[in-house]
Amino acid sequence: MQRRVACMWFPRLASDRALRLRPLDGPFALTIRESNTNRIHCLNHAAEREGLHAGMPLADARSFCPEVLSAEADPEGDTRFLHALRRWATRYCPWVGLEGKDGLVLDVTGSTHLWGGEAGMLTDMRQRLLRTGLSVRLGIGDTRGAAWALARHSEGRAAPGAPLAALTFLPASSLRIPAETAMALQQLGLHTIGDLAKAPRAPLTRRFGPELLLRLDQALGQQPEQITPLEEPPHYGVRISLPDPIGLTADVMALTERLLRRLCETLKTHETGARSLCLTLRRVDGGSQQVELRLAAAMRDPSRILPLFERGVGEVDAGFGIDQMRIEATQVEPLPVQQLSHSAAVQTGQIEDLITRVGTRIGLENIQRFVPADSHIPERAFHSVPAAWSSPESGWSAPRPRPLRLFPPEPIAGSGTEPPRSFRWRRIAMETDRAIGPERIAPEWWLEDEAWRSGLRDYWHVQTRQGRRLWLFHTPQNPGWFVHGEFA
Known part of the structure; x- marks a missing residue:
């Protein structure tokens, strides 16, 4: 079976995301601060028609187009949005990876027939993305490099088995090479991929190194290039369905212990600890009740967590019985494995357990602890902060003794x-x-x-x-x- 790779390129990902949240008409640009200057990071189509471009200082952009509206860019939010698009794209194939900061690459081998062929798949992709307000350019070919080049420079599809025919007249810069290399190739008269494919390889290697010809061979399918999908985030939730309903507190606690042991094994595997847990009890009448537990510190020891559920489970109305139980860690934190030695003190976690027990009654935010502050003024030498989100400071230092x-x-x-x-x-x-x-x-x-x-x-x-x-x-x-x- 001939391998087929599709590429999605979002040329205005950041601005499209911002305009989806707050639509407006007219020129719009997102800015980012570089070297004490606000420069254009991304802009919409209306701003491009006015002659503005990415990397342009905002002051110059306003002199060319006084009516342009601007906002501060959010690169982290754009990254999260691209990851969400990657999860959405798995509806077309299971192998979806990121292509830079504004694109996706999909290995659609064997899945195009589900959409009536490659043309039908590309049409469905384009229509769905356009309905959500996203500009997209699509390309599909035998290789990742060919799909990338077509999405950015031609937007089309290469016939199976003939990548060079579709890429011959595309510029050499479409090979994912540095801009300096592309400029040097133009000075040598090698403007297109076809010109580069016909040129002697030895002089090119001596002048530009092996990377240039590697990119060419990858685009033409002469060198393999893998598509690595992102690993799905771990799911911290377990459940159990019961053949017969239960209603006694002891039975619920016994099954909660079983679920906690399975959940804590998952937490230990990923070196994380739970800070917030939710126990859902589904009754036979279709209703459900939840027992939420907020912990004062990240934990993954079932013997410590189980007693903290007793108060909440004791208040549950089981009705005619409970036939399904589910426990999920709704908030987790890194909890790496620690090296123990004969000289290190063993942390039993009794303070955290006490804070959790009291916090379930009065709220974790209401349990305060004093931590030192950077001030020589007595009244300002400490802060009162929630104990659940701080650690006790052992190094209280003062030049002279201070009163209690x-x-x-x-x-x-x-x-x-x-x-x-x-x-x-x-x-x-x-x-x-x-x-x-x-x-x-x-x-x-x-x-x-x-x-x-x-x-x-x-x-x-x-x-x-x-x-x-x-x-x-x-x-x-x-x-x-x-x-x-x-x-x-």
């Missing part, structure tokens, strides 16, 4: 630059027994902070005779004494 409790500065009576020997704080008489300091802290002048408008602060660690260990500071620029915290 911080509160808004509370004024006390005192004078001079050293801590008062006696003072009243919170209606309690205090006497200074020992004082350590001062530690001068300057305000962050680049930030507006009403609490630090008094200027510099000289902090003292004061041990009182009453047993309280306080953190006092003096403001030399606006004399006064304040209590800012208390040590444990």
Whole structure:
């Protein structure tokens, strides 16, 4: 069977995707910033008719066409969209791969008859894509190189077994060679693929290297070229159908354990861990109930995950019985295998399990933990963040000891630059027994902070005779004494 390869080229993929979301009439261009200049990344047909082209500075484009509308390009979104098109293209054949950043390549050998032949397949492709607002150019030939050249320079189909006849009059640049090589070939008078095929091979190899003739041989079918389809993303879901309905909590938990073991094997194979799980229980009356579980850390240990389902499963209304169960990891994160040694501490995950249990009742976002921040101001030296999406910091560093409790500065009576020997704080008489300091802290002048408008602060660690260990500071620029915290 003669091998046949089809190529889809989307010349305006980025702009077509943007206009599908927000249609408009008139010239339109997407821009991307390069070397401190906004340049045109992709543009629609109306902008091309005005003489604009990709790579053109946006300022120059507006001078040629003042009515052009522009928006910022999203290359990552375009990549995701192309991957979605690749999944859609598997309706024509199972072997579909990416061809650069704006094309697809399909090995349609043996599948064209399902569409009434090659012409019928190309017509169906074009009509479906045009209905969705996408510009496309199609080519089909015996080789990947021939299909690529036809899609970009001729848009047609090469007869089986005769690739050179269809490619003879196409420019040499259609061989997927660098622009510099194509320009050099034109200077030598080799303008088309036919001219290149007739030229002596040895001088071409000495001047341009083996890549030029390799591309030529691939296009003509004299050298093989594979089409590698992208690997389908792993599916993290398992289910089980029951011959007889069940309704007891113990039975549901037993089957949940079986499903979890199968799911965790898949997670381990791909070195990932689940952060969110959904257990779906289908009843015999056609209804279904779901038990969602959000984990405080990525996990793939069924013995740790199973007890966390007990509360949700206990609240399920089984009705007349459950005849199907399905569990799916709706959110996963990388969880590579870690090397264990006799010196490494074993992480049991008890904190994460506790956070998960409490989070199912009050919400994971409401469980906070303190993490250090890059600031020498005491009030700004930490942040409060959700514990489920952060890790405990072991390197809390401070030039001097900091109090366990911080509160808004509370004024006390005192004078001079050293801590008062006696003072009243919170209606309690205090006497200074020992004082350590001062530690001068300057305000962050680049930030507006009403609490630090008094200027510099000289902090003292004061041990009182009453047993309280306080953190006092003096403001030399606006004399006064304040209590800012208390040590444990």
